[in-house]
Amino acid sequence: MTPTDAMPRIGIPTLWQTYGRMIQIADERAPQLRSSLISSALSAIFQGLALACLYPILSAVLREPFDVHALWVPGGMMLLFALLDWVLRWHGHTFGYSRCLADVTHAIRVRLGNQLRLMPLEELYQSRTGELSAVIAGNVDEVVTPMGMLADTFLRSALVPLVVVLTTALIEWRLALAMLLLFPVTVPLYRWRKRLSGGSMRTLAAAHARTSAEIIEYTQGLAVLRSANATGVKARRLQESLVHLQDVQARNQWSGLWPSLVIWTLIEGGLILILALGVVLVAGGSLSIAMLAALLIITVRISEPLAIMTNLSAVFDYMEAGFEQVEKLLAVKPLPCLQPSSLPTRFDVRFEGVSFQYAGTEGAVLSGLDLHLPERSLTALVGPSGSGKTTITRLLMRYADPQQGRIMIGGNDIRAMEPEELMACISVVFQDVYLFDDTILANIRMGRCSATDAEVEAAARAACCHEFISRLPLGYQTRVGDIGGSLSGGERQRISIARALLKDAPIVMLDEPTAALDTESELSVQQAIDTLVQDRTVIVIAHRLSTIVGAERILVLEDGKLVEQGTHEHLLDAGGRYRAMWNAQQSAKSWHLAVAAGGDSRD
Ligand SMILES: Nc1ncnc2c1ncn2[C@@H]1O[C@H](COP(=O)(O)OP(=O)(O)OP(=O)(O)O)[C@@H](O)[C@H]1O
Structure with missing residues (x-):
């Protein structure tokens, strides 16, 4: 799933749907949001009532002879309504200025964070990092931050004119009738504006997400790109996405601007029409000067909110586009946990008739695979590139569930284990080590958060990294980011082994951890690995067969099927696929030696 590939929603979400989404997203803070919205609505009503008092006030002021007493009632009422408007307006904004808004934003980010933790890795890896961060950082702000302010502006823009017209109708129906001329144009204009902006806001959100993904990918891969002298190629893609944005x-600017200008013009035009009508009526003697003055002030005062309201549809759409991205990410279901859940007490691994096909691809990567990895034994997975070795280790970590068959640890189906419990059983050491921009101490402690400093140090000693860490100026407190590339591949690998040692999981998976190391680093990393694998169920992925000759069991895979298994000697004697691979690697080695010794070919 890619959060940004959402197709534009068919139809226009109604205001009621937008309100429903706001309440849903506010979650625990929904009562406060509702109360703020009610206050805003009441405040708008009182503002309208205060405005409607203008006509009786002006009538009293312009009456001949002037009588101050006639001002008391309308003046007092206007003051009262204005006071109520102010008080309720403050309360209406509490959602914004109290912690509510920040709490809601925080809660959504936590929900999205949990979602990243729980969603199937297969789905997670299909999303680009930048697109995810655009949803979590960008869309959350787009959805939540304007929520209170926008709702207040909308309510005010819609309710103030409505209340003014209704109240004026009670005082002077002709005045109300004149004002009503403004309303019929507003609703169709609102819907028209919304139809125009809906799709473009979604396209804009998608373009933002794509650019953010390109920027992250470019900066993260810059070192590789420079070394491959390919910065230009990738920069071109980044450039393209920037140009697209x-x-x-x-x-968007254009499609947003011209409807706005049309709306302003129509509303201003309507305003002039009303005034012209007023002047004609005054000249004909059927409208008083007081009424015309009131009409002037009130129509000017309400035409602006009406224009704002019609243009707000674009902002609502931007918010809706954000809602959709957030909802889409939250809708991804975690892999189901079979009930009753169970915990293994022994740690052998069994694959029973496992068939697996990656989403969106054709053909199974594993088909009807049966494997048994006895507890506390070392099993090596070998086979040509693409034969399915990594897929086996991914499925054991529930990257995704196989379409057929089951995987068991200690006789327990891994689908019946909670994700945390499953991951507590397995340590993985990859070829590429990922260290976080934190201290070395914190990086090792990630293996077990509750470990004491002494336990971290003991793990580092066992993984042969205490010595080089002690040589760093700040020792264990050195930040990995500060020393950057000054840690060698072997040192980074040993830190990751220390992490795994601290985790102390009963199953260890090693994905070619020494493949990219020089001989000296390989020796010290191998020493650390020897400590790590003691007394554990170990699965090693190996390309260089010389590294696994001592394995208790070697499983040979080809096209997702187990074609041979046994010890090194047994497989050599069998003279099958393994023997062919071994011979090929041995002859490649002697070819290297011949070249190093000055020979020009293996012949
Ligand atoms: N995320 C993915 N989506 C689609 N296909 C994938 C994905 N990951 C791997 N594959 C395909 O599945 C097949 C098996 O891949 P896998 O990585 O398990 O093989 P491998 O034996 O570990 O290969 P290597 O030794 O090169 O790492 C390959 O054809 C690969 O292209």
Whole structure:
């Protein structure tokens, strides 16, 4: 799933749907949001009532002879309504200025964070990092931050004119009738504006997400790109996405601007029409000067909110586009946990008739695979590239569930284990080590958060990294980011082994951890691995067969099927696929030696 590939929603979400989504997203803070919205609505009603008092006030002021007493009632009422408007307006904004808004934003980010933790890795890896961060950082702000302010502005823009017209109708129906001329244009204009902006806001959100993904990928891969002298190629893709964003923004600006100008013009035109009508009526003697003055002030005062309201549809759409991205990510279901859940007490691994096909691809990567990895034994997975070795280790970690068959640890189906419990059983040491920009101490402690400093140090000693860590100026407190590339591949690998040692999981998976190391680093990392694998169920992925000759069992895979298994000697004697691979690697080695010794070919 890619959060940004959402197709534009068919139809226009109604205001009621937008309100429903706001309440849903506010979650625990929904009562506060509701109370703020009610206050805003009441405040808008009182503002309308205060405005409607203008006509009786002006009538009293312009009456001949002037009588101050006639001002008391309308003046007092206007003051009262204005006071109520102010008080309720403050209360209406509490959602924003109290912690509620920040709490809601935080809660959504935590929910999204949990979602990342629980969603199937297969789905997670299909999303680009930048697109995910655009949803979590960007869309959450787009959805939540304007929520209170936008709702207040909308309520005020819609309710103030409505209340003014209704109240004026009670005082002077002709005045109300004149004002009503403004309303019929507003609703169709609102819907028209919304239809125009809906799709473009989603396109804009998608373009933002794509650019953010390209920027992250470019900066993360810059070192590789420079070394491959390919910065230009990738920069071109980044450039393209920036140009695309620029185009989308320009189109959006234009498609947003001209309807706004049309709306303003129509509403201003309506205003002039009302005034012209008023002047004609005054000249004909059927409208008083007081009424015309009131009409002037009130229509000017309410035409602006009406224009704002029609243009707000674009902002609502931007918010809706954000809602959709957040909801789409939250809708991804975690892999189901079979009930009753169970915990293994022994740690052998069994694959029973496992068939697996990656989403969106054709053909199974594993088909009807049966494997048994006895507890506390070392099993090596070998086979040509693409034969399914990594897929086996991924499925054991529930990257995704196989379409057929089951995987068991200690006789327990891994689908009946909670994700945390499953991951507590397995340590993985990859070829590429990922260290976080934190201290070395914290990086090792990630293996077990509750470990004391002494336990971290003991793990580091066992993984042969205490010595080089002690040589660093700040020792264990050195930040990995500060020393950057000054840690060698072997040192980084040993830190990751220390992490795994601290975790102390009964099953260890090693994905070619020494493949990229020089001989000296390989020796010290191998020493650390020897400590790690003691007394554990170990699965090693190996390309260089010389590293696994001592394995208790070697499983040979080809096209997702187990074609041979046994010890090194047994497989050599069998003279099958393994023997062919072994011979090929041995002859490649002697070819290297011949080249090093000055020979020009293996012949
Ligand atoms: N995320 C994925 N989506 C689609 N296909 C994939 C994915 N990951 C791997 N594959 C395909 O599945 C097949 C098996 O891949 P896998 O990585 O398990 O093989 P491998 O034996 O570990 O290969 P290597 O030794 O090169 O690492 C390959 O054809 C690969 O292209």
